[in-house]
Amino acid sequence: MIRLYARLLRLYPAAFRQRFAPEMTAVFAAALADARQEGPLAVARLCLGELWALPHCIVREHLHERGSGVMSGQPLAVSEKSARLRRLARSLSLVIAAPILVAVFSPAPPHWPALIVLLLVIGSIATAWFREDVGGRLLTGSGVLLGVTVALSFITGSGVPSHPVPGREVMILLTGAGIGLLAAALVAGTGLLFVRVARWAARPEAASLPWFALNAEPARQVPLARLVIRLAALALSLAMACLALQVLLAGHYVPDRPPVGTLTPAYYSLMLLMPLAVLLALRWERAGALLIAAGGLALGVLAAWTVAVFEGSVLLILLAGILHAVQYVPFGVMFWRLARQDAGPSALPAPGS
Amino acid sequence: MSTTAAQDSLPLTEATFYILLSLAPGPKHGYAIMKDVAALSGGRTTLSTGTLYGALARLLERGWVVRLEDDDPESGRSKKAYELTALGRRLLTAETARMEALVSTANLRLAEESR
Numbered sequence: 001m002i003r004l005y006a007r008l009l010r011l012y013p014a015a016f017r018q019r020f021a022p023e024m025t026a027v028f029a030a031a032l033a034d035a036r037q038e039g040p041l042a043v044a045r046l047c048l049g050e051l052w053a054l055p056h057c058i059v060r061e062h063l064h065e066r067g068s069g070v071m072s073g074q075p076l077a078v079s080e081k082s083a084r085l086r087r088l089a090r091s092l093s094l095v096i097a098a099p100i101l102v103a104v105f106s107p108a109p110p111h112w113p114a115l116i117v118l119l120l121v122i123g124s125i126a127t128a129w130f131r132e133d134v135g136g137r138l139l140t141g142s143g144v145l146l147g148v149t150v151a152l153s154f155i156t157g158s159g160v161p162s163h164p165v166p167g168r169e170v171m172i173l174l175t176g177a178g179i180g181l182l183a184a185a186l187v188a189g190t191g192l193l194f195v196r197v198a199r200w201a202a203r204p205e206a207a208s209l210p211w212f213a214l215n216a217e218p219a220r221q222v223p224l225a226r227l228v229i230r231l232a233a234l235a236l237s238l239a240m241a242c243l244a245l246q247v248l249l250a251g252h253y254v255p256d257r258p259p260v261g262t263l264t265p266a267y268y269s270l271m272l273l274m275p276l277a278v279l280l281a282l283r284w285e286r287a288g289a290l291l292i293a294a295g296g297l298a299l300g301v302l303a304a305w306t307v308a309v310f311e312g313s314v315l316l317i318l319l320a321g322i323l324h325a326v327q328y329v330p331f332g333v334m335f336w337r338l339a340r341q342d343a344g345p346s347a348l349p350a351p352g353s
Numbered sequence: 354m355s356t357t358a359a360q361d362s363l364p365l366t367e368a369t370f371y372i373l374l375s376l377a378p379g380p381k382h383g384y385a386i387m388k389d390v391a392a393l394s395g396g397r398t399t400l401s402t403g404t405l406y407g408a409l410a411r412l413l414e415r416g417w418v419v420r421l422e423d424d425d426p427e428s429g430r431s432k433k434a435y436e437l438t439a440l441g442r443r444l445l446t447a448e449t450a451r452m453e454a455l456v457s458t459a460n461l462r463l464a465e466e467s468r
Binding site: 026056 | 382383384387399401402403404405406407409410411432433
């Protein structure tokens with residue numbers, strides 16, 4: 001029972017927990033020992049009293065921490081970088097939550113398996129706003145689940161066509177996999193951001209490290225960061241390649257309208273080649289970084305040009321260009337920085353420096 | 354803290370009042386505060402650990418109590434005790450005076466009505 005109580009204390013904010021958790025556990029243990037001498041009724045009264053007060057106390061402490069950010073004698077050293085990352089994670093979570101809430105409360109809500117997963121994502125987002133480490137992990141897991149659900153829903157939901165189309169099953173499979181990967185990457189990635197913010201809040205010295213450093217121990221930083229960046233880059237590029245392949249196989253562009261007839265196949269073909277650039281970066285990081293960044297910029301230019309051909313507004317042209325470039329250019333930058341880490345002996349600052 | 358600022362902190366919540374009252378005679382550990390509060394209130398007020406330490410956290414922030422390291426001779430481990438500061442004692446006195454004034458006013462009025 002004391003172990004359960006100690007686990008429940010993890011719901012409190014980190015600073016409060018660090019300061020009072022040992023005392024609270026000791027006091028609960030003493031109270032429990034006294035209650036046991038009085039009988040099972042006293043034990044039940046004690047436990048129910050603790051459980052009854054727990055939600056209110058946890059919410060109060062979290063709100064107090066958000067409001068003041070300071071506990072007497074132990075200020076939370078949330079750096080500007082950490083605050084920016086928190087704002088980014090929360091903004092992304094709102095972007096994810098909005099369409100999910102629309103889908104859940106629409107007149108035709110999804111079927112119950114998908115509905116449960118969507119509610120899990122919403123619950124994880126709500127938890128992450130108050131407990132970033134727990135909520136972030138939940139969001140990461142539910143993001144993976146969402147990706148699988150979305151992919152399966154798309155694949156199984158595509159009905160029998162009235163006219164047989166060659167290779168249709170492959171196209172559906174590729175599209176489903178691509179959409180599922182994108183959904184998983186977005187939601188799980190947001191979850192990982194929340195976990196990062198929580199770690200920085202708990203260990204202020206970690207905020208001085210590069211943002212993608214996963215661990216304050218220098219010996220483990222770069223390998224872990226490299227693994228995560230590689231997986232994320234592969235997942236994204238494969239997802240986009242699946243979508244591009246589906247479009248190219250189906251011939252959904254308009255070949256007889258120049259210059260769109262040249263632009264869009266070039267655009268989708270380049271998207272198809274991006275996984276190769278990522279694979280190259282696994283072995284030669286600098287060269288791969290340059291290729292990925294260049295490919296991202298080229299995709300941005302092609303997308304912007306295509307929109308311009310269709311007489312889109314300046315805003316749409318810019319948006320198309322930027323949205324496509326930001327999918328890949330940051331990965332180019334990350335691989336370049338990883339290569340630079342290995343180049344110098346003191347590339348990463350030691351914790352606390 | 355000035356008199357005006359102290360009065361701005363009143364009235365105290367019941368839990369805060371009882372915690373300060375419990376510490377008035379001298380420093381106490383957390384569990385001793387819990388038991389003393391239950392005894393002082395005649396069992397009406399039972400503090401959970403979350404309520405107690407949440408209140409203690411606020412009291413520490415405001416400087417109404419201080420935290421002391423106290424070595425337990427039986428276990429040899431260091432335990433945390435809490436002690437009222439001069440400011441905390443002033444606020445406790447002010448709150449007691451405020452409640453005395455309220456009770457005195459109420460008694461006068463009730464005595465008038467019973468005549």
